[in-house]
Structures are given as structure tokens and as C-alpha cells.
Amino acid sequence: MKDFGREILAWYEIHGRDLPWRKTTDPYKIWLSEIILQQTRIKQGLSYYHNFTEKYPDVSSLARAPEEEVLKCWQGLGYYTRARNLHHTARIIANDQQYTFPDNYKDLLNLKGIGEYTAAAIASIAFDEPRAVVDGNVIRVLSRIFGIKKSFDKPEGKKIFISKANDLISKKEPGKFNQAIMDFGSIYCVPANPDCNHCIFKNDCYAFRNDQVDKLPVRSPKIKIRKRYFHYLVFNWNDPEQKTLLKKRNERDIWMNLYDFPLIETENTMKWKDLITHPEFKKLTKGLIFNLRQSSPLYKHQLTHQQIHARFFMLDITALPNRKNYHKTKKSDISKYPVSRMIEKFLQDYP
DNA sequence: AAAACGGGGGA
DNA sequence: TCCCCAGTTTT
Known part of the structure; x- marks a missing residue:
């Protein structure tokens, strides 16, 4: 592969989605969108994003709200810890740091509810820090194209995916790159029956060339209920x-x-x-x-x-x-x- | 390292 | 039904 970053960015310019949080550079709104979208489909999270930004247009308005009111706005989205952490963190930002938003990966990582993925997303999208996100989409795209057979659940596999993504990321447009690879995974390199014959990476994709598309990424054993x-x-x-x-x-x-x-x-x-x-x-x-x-x-x-x-x-x-x-x-x-x-x-x- | 944490939607 | 989704925290 010559230049994965350039190709994925070119694809993104044409096929990338038009989403409300892509029209802003406000780190608060980027943060909010990322929390809502954790383990949640865009279609499901969209209305919640609109409700939140209307009701709580900035960190301080969210910080002032009672927790119960925030939970009420979150009702139906699931993983309610996200809402409690969001609110808790808003209060910390609004109170302790004189309304300034942490502006780099390391500082973001210290906040409740912000893990590796979300810290990378905010740092790259809002602050142009070259820090690759690795979510379900990225795992799928990388494992297929580059033939990575390690499971992301294991520490070894996790290191491989994160390091590969950071090798590939565009230093010039890291935020765009991250959103591009995620969009590509969710729109094109889908879990079941992707349209590989028309894929821009068909000549380079390990999974396609070796008939492994439905074998990758490697799934972890499922949990009992x-x-x-x-x-x-x-x-x-x-x-x-x-x-x-x-x-x-x-x-x-x-x-x-x-x-x-x-x-x-x-x-x-x-x-x-x-x-x-x-x-x-x-x-x-x-x-x-x-x-x-x-x-x-x-x-x-x-x-x-x-x-x-x-x-x-x-x-x-x-x-x-x-x-x-x-x-x-x-x-x-x-x-x-x-x-x-x-x-x-x-x-x-x-x- | 493993378990816990919601709910929706597509195939 | 099964699988997956712009993951993080706790044990």
C-alpha cells in the first residue's frame, strides 16, 4: 500500500457523512458527541446530541444542571454511567480549571468517562494532535486490510492495533483521518457482506485477497448471560x-x-x-x-x-x-x- | 485479565 | 436469534 492515509482521506472527502459535530471545533461538543456515540449507533445518538446541545450549550450549563435532570435527558440511551461521568466531569472542568478545557491526550485521559478512544478522538478532532482512535470500525478495517489476526481484547493485540493506527495517521489532518477510517468502516467495510468487489483497497486488502473477509476481525469468545x-x-x-x-x-x-x-x-x-x-x-x-x-x-x-x-x-x-x-x-x-x-x-x- | 455496564437495529 | 455498535470502569 502506497499511502493509506491519502487514500482514506480522498474517500472521506466524497463519501464522508455530514454530521452536526463535524461542523464545530468546540471541544465540549466534540466531547459530548463522543460520549453519546460510545457503543451507540449514530442514528440512535443523533437526537440525544441535539437535545443536549440545545439544553446544555456549554460545559458550565451542563455543570449547573442537577444530575437527575441529566439522567432524564439520557433516558433510553443505556450505559447510564456515561451520563453520570459526563456530568461529574463537566463540574470538574467548570469548577477547578476556570472553564478551560483540557487540550491534549494525556490530560483528557485523566477525566472520568474518557478512555483511550475518546481522549484520542477529542485530541485529534478538536486540537489536531496526531493520536489515532481505535474503535470497532478501525479494528475491522485494519485487521482486514493488513491481515491482523490478533484479538483486540488481548493486550498484545490491542498494542498492535493502536501502534498500526498511529503509524498510518495523517500528521497534517489527524482528526479528519480518524473520522475517515471510522466512516469507512461503518459505511463500507461493514461487519457482514461488505461490497469488496468495488472497494478502493481490493488490490491491497489481505482479507479480500485471501478470502478471509468473514474471518476478520477475530472475535473474542462471547460472555454468558x-x-x-x-x-x-x-x-x-x-x-x-x-x-x-x-x-x-x-x-x-x-x-x-x-x-x-x-x-x-x-x-x-x-x-x-x-x-x-x-x-x-x-x-x-x-x-x-x-x-x-x-x-x-x-x-x-x-x-x-x-x-x-x-x-x-x-x-x-x-x-x-x-x-x-x-x-x-x-x-x-x-x-x-x-x-x-x-x-x-x-x-x-x-x- | 476479566467482568460489568443498555438498548437498538440489521441480517 | 446472533452480532455489533465512534468504550470505560471496576474488580
Whole structure:
């Protein structure tokens, strides 16, 4: 290959996407876009980017916002740690550094939520630092064209990919180069059935020449999925005058800092008859007179590493208990709280 | 070094 | 269904 950088940049000039964060050099907006796009498709993240930039046009406005409001804006995007870190980091930048934004790879790397990829992306795009990004797209493009068979998950493979990308990067237009190779990977060198016969690299591509396109990149063995069984207690759902109880999820677990209902988690699904004998259930309903009005079908919610089986039990009770860490809430106010997609689905099904 | 962390969409 | 997505943090 003569000059990979020149070729990919030429391709990018013609085929590169027109995206809102490419019209700005504001590091805050570049940062925001990169966080939103972590493990997230552009199509899915686009509306969130617009909402955020409108509501929080700069670091200080984001820093001033309450965390709960930021989480609410993030609702539905997943990986909620991203939102908490984004907000946390905005406060650090706004407070400690007199509103200046870290302007190089090393300093960016120190911030919460910014790892190797994002630091390289911001440094190259906003500050022209020649620092190659390596994401899923880059891994695919490099492994195929240059025949890299090491898995990126292993330290050895990771070093190879990062070093190769840094060898190739344009020193003159590092940001453009990075976006070019990612665009090429996501538009052209796609995971399944890429159109290799018309590819600009067909004569040089190792995978194409050796019929290895569907073998590269090498995938790591897939993880096993934990099954969990949630039983939610939804108090006074059918009585508009009465409030219900919400709980903020605090433990180190999925959906941290989002809200859901009082929850009994077990190793298996439990019928109502058995659930009422569960110690957690007794604790939650201690001193209450309750009546099961309705129970939902089983909700199956698939996460990357977990499969949640959830059932909602709608209970009538005479008086709402005072429980530590539980919030009394009017039904109509629940929409103000950030919730997981699963809870959102339940709220739609049982308005 | 490995596990945890969401949700959507394409094939 | 399976795979992948502009990855990072915690254990």
C-alpha cells in the first residue's frame, strides 16, 4: 500500500457523512458527541446530541444542571454511567480549571468517562494532535486490510492495533483521518457482506485477497448471560388519589441512580402465593393491609450480560408506609423521574 | 485479565 | 436469534 492515509482521506472527502459535530471545533461538543456515540449507533445518538446541545450549550450549563435532570435527558440511551461521568466531569472542568478545557491526550485521559478512544478522538478532532482512535470500525478495517489476526481484547493485540493506527495517521489532518477510517468502516467495510468487489483497497486488502473477509476481525469468545427475576410491588396503581412508592436504585448494579418500584429479587420466578411468604416481601409490607388487584404478564428484558424477568404486582393498600429510601409519588409525576426502558414499557402498558 | 455496564437495529 | 455498535470502569 502506497499511502493509506491519502487514500482514506480522498474517500472521506466524497463519501464522508455530514454530521452536526463535524461542523464545530468546540471541544465540549466534540466531547459530548463522543460520549453519546460510545457503543451507540449514530442514528440512535443523533437526537440525544441535539437535545443536549440545545439544553446544555456549554460545559458550565451542563455543570449547573442537577444530575437527575441529566439522567432524564439520557433516558433510553443505556450505559447510564456515561451520563453520570459526563456530568461529574463537566463540574470538574467548570469548577477547578476556570472553564478551560483540557487540550491534549494525556490530560483528557485523566477525566472520568474518557478512555483511550475518546481522549484520542477529542485530541485529534478538536486540537489536531496526531493520536489515532481505535474503535470497532478501525479494528475491522485494519485487521482486514493488513491481515491482523490478533484479538483486540488481548493486550498484545490491542498494542498492535493502536501502534498500526498511529503509524498510518495523517500528521497534517489527524482528526479528519480518524473520522475517515471510522466512516469507512461503518459505511463500507461493514461487519457482514461488505461490497469488496468495488472497494478502493481490493488490490491491497489481505482479507479480500485471501478470502478471509468473514474471518476478520477475530472475535473474542462471547460472555454468558445471567438470568434475574424481579418482582415489583406497585402500590395503589388503580387509585388516582393515592400515591405510589418509587425507589432510587443506589447499589452497584444495573440502572444505578434510575428509579423503579419496590423490588423483590429471587433466584427464580415466584407465584404470588409464594411471594407473600418471602422475607423481603414481609419487610416491605409490614403493618399493611394489602390486596392484590392485578398482576402483569412476565416482562423479558434483554441486556448485554443479563436477562431480566420481571412481573409487576399492583396492590391496593390502605395507607402508604414510610420507608427509608422510598419516595411517595403521584402517578402523574412518575414521568419526571429517570427510569429504565423496562419500567418505561410498563408505564406505557399500564397508564 | 476479566467482568460489568443498555438498548437498538440489521441480517 | 446472533452480532455489533465512534468504550470505560471496576474488580
